[in-house]
Amino acid sequence: MGGKVITITSGKGGVGKTTTTANIGVALARLNQKVVMIDADIGLRNLDIVMGLENRIVYDLVDVVEGRCKARQAMIKHKTFPELYLIPAAQTRDKTAVSPADMIQLTDGLRTEFDFIIIDSPAGIERGFRNAVAAADDVLIVTNPEVSAVRDADRVIGLLEAENKGPGQLILNRVKQDMIRRGEMLSPEDVTDLLAIKLIGIVPEDETVIPSSNSGIPVTLNDKSLAGLAFRNIARRLLGEEVPFIQLSESKGLFKRIARLFAGGER
């Protein structure tokens, strides 16, 4: 069966699906994997921007499924990684332009050529979501450590289980350790306790993520970024490596941490 289809979804919007897709795609390509990313968010395409490939689009996903071009023609090769491709979403159509069966057919054709096919799901639980998960071998659910995002993740996991695609693995994005310590943010333990699924990544809040996305250079290419490291670790875990989670420290630096240790605040 060849390559693996991984869908990245969340239920709630704005939790970082597209950023996660872009970064995992790039991180896998850096590990010498052949990767194709598919933006399934038809009508609201974004992945091409985050990947810095917007100006190279000729054909899109809808052109492929409607037979106006071959999948190969819609695939945009990445500037740095010759084995990393993107099939962009159409901007002028909507989710109904593609069916779950189309996605299965498309990905089946790509499995022989690629190690990973990564699908960026739209927010929501309707047609676009069903398109995105139809072909998935594995599903990664992105959530933030806040109650509303976790609630939506729970709903999505329930839907995945009902389709025998579940429960999937969890990526906890935008984690702020100092807020967790103050009891203002759910901790990874709180979230896994609620959702009862396996964590595959904990990504810290990182101010370099947004400028990276804006400039089309995913943050995982920045070796100084902690979020970038977290995404590289997720990619290694997808390849079956055992990688410990990053010990998240606070942004305040070592001195403060030592001070708190003496104050008995460090866990």
Place this chain on the structure above:
Amino acid sequence: MREQTTVAIKGVKDGLLVTVSESEEWQIIMNDLAARIDHQSAFFNGARITLDVGSRPVRRDELSSLKAMLERRNISLWSVMSDSATSIDAASALDVRAAQTTSTTQGAKPDAAPFNPEEDGTIGVMIRRTLRSGRTVHSHGHVVIYGDVNAGAEIIAAGDVIVWGRLRGNVHAGADGDESAVICALDMTPTQIRIAGYISIPPKDKRHKPKPETATIRDRQIVVVTWD
């Protein structure tokens, strides 16, 4: 895949009618049916099935394993049609409504319920799975959940509701007006509970210790006490 002629599925007015071979081994029928369902899981999800076994005598353990197989796939076994007394007895023993195919008077009565029940004509439904957000269970009988009921999930039962796990969602017991209905959970931290016409919003205590509790109506209000 092997040609599956042991199982025929067609849509009928109130669900799916599954007709199974009268001669094939039960295990093979189960496997074929499971394969058909898994092949189109989205289509079957949440469906209710009427099982026509013809004159085949289906034992209670056979029917029970089929029912469990369906429930694992979020499908309810709604009724069994047969002209074998063994099959009818098996269905009755499992609280599945049974219809004698040769008789016109016995069996299924029209359903006048205001909502679409998970299982009808039963004294209860047992669900061995965590109910995640968005999942709803309706029953004209009691409901037992062997798992958690997450926030955003909802149970509405005419009878009692027992949660062998954490209750974080919404539960309405005695929904038809039975004020003697109870709600039990190993860890009672619901969003809201209702018994008959009463509504209760539990107080928010941050770090509470999980303990089994029971909610009942006393003196015209819902009270929650330790489950003993």
